[in-house]
Amino acid sequence: MPDALMLFAAGFGTRMGALTADRPKPLIEVAGKPLIDHALDLTEGLGTLRRVANAHYRADQIEAHLLGREVAVSREEPRILDTGGGLRAALPVLDADPVFTLNTDAVWSGPNPLNLLTDAWDPDRMDALLLCVPLPRAVGRKGGGDFSIRDDGQLSRGGDFVYTGAQILRTGRLAEISEPVFSLNLVWNAMSADERLFGLPYPGRWCDVGHPEGIRLAEEMLAADV
Incomplete structure (x- = not known):
């Protein structure tokens, strides 16, 4: 199991409209709890x-x-660095390879995604393992899927699986990108070319809370679990 986890919490939350005028998206509450706490x-x-x-x-x-909660903060200044640049900037604090990464704008219903990733991780075959949910169980998803999962577990672009924002990733390829601001998509593309990019289907439900309607949908999903 990786020794460290990166929480992506730097974004502007523009899809949330007025809700992020006075607060960052990770502090928007769902079912009485900030997203980052979920x-x-x-x-x-x-x-x-x-x-x-x-x-x-x-x-x-x-x-x-996060003060006093044993969570370090990697501030991105003067500009935001996107997922790849942000992860690379945090590597000295993470001090691990591979690492978990987790988005903070989603809510889950089902098995713990980090446990599933741990159980399926195969370092001999994989440079990244992305947890993906089938479109019918991607609550609040606007648009289509991101990936297809082949019979051998490798990912290819396009298909009916949605990336959930949870993964295990080897960090070595981050150093290969020259730009300071870049998406992890560039790293995944390189891994895919080497047949080292894998996906794992999530058996539960997952809700995208990146837009205002997602708050209600997530609360309804969580209420159905009680």
Whole structure:
């Protein structure tokens, strides 16, 4: 199991409209709890896992919320670095390879995604293992899928599986990108070319809370679990 986890919490949350005018998206509440706390709940019971959150938009609020909670903050200044650049900037604090990464704008119903990734991780075959949910169980998803999962588990672009924002990733290829600001898609493309990019289907439900309607949908999904 990886020794560290990266929480992506730096974005502007523009799809949330007025809801992010005075706060960062990870602090928007779903079922009475900030989104970032829903993500942190998934890390409970995983042992001595080093947890790092990046921050840019209203970074002071992220830092204040996480104060005293054994979560380091990697501030991105003066500009936001996107997922790849943000992860690379946080590597000195993460101090691990591979690492978990987890988006903070989703809510889960079903098995713990980090446990599933741990059980399926095969370092001899994989440079990345992305947890993906079938479109019918991707609550609040607007648009189609991201990937197809082949019989051998390798990922290819396009298809009916949605990337959930949870993965295990080897970090070595981050150094190969010359730009300071870049998406992890560039790293995944290189891994795919070497047949080292894999996907794992998620058996539960997952809700995209990147847009206002997602709040209601996530709360309804969670209420159905009670």
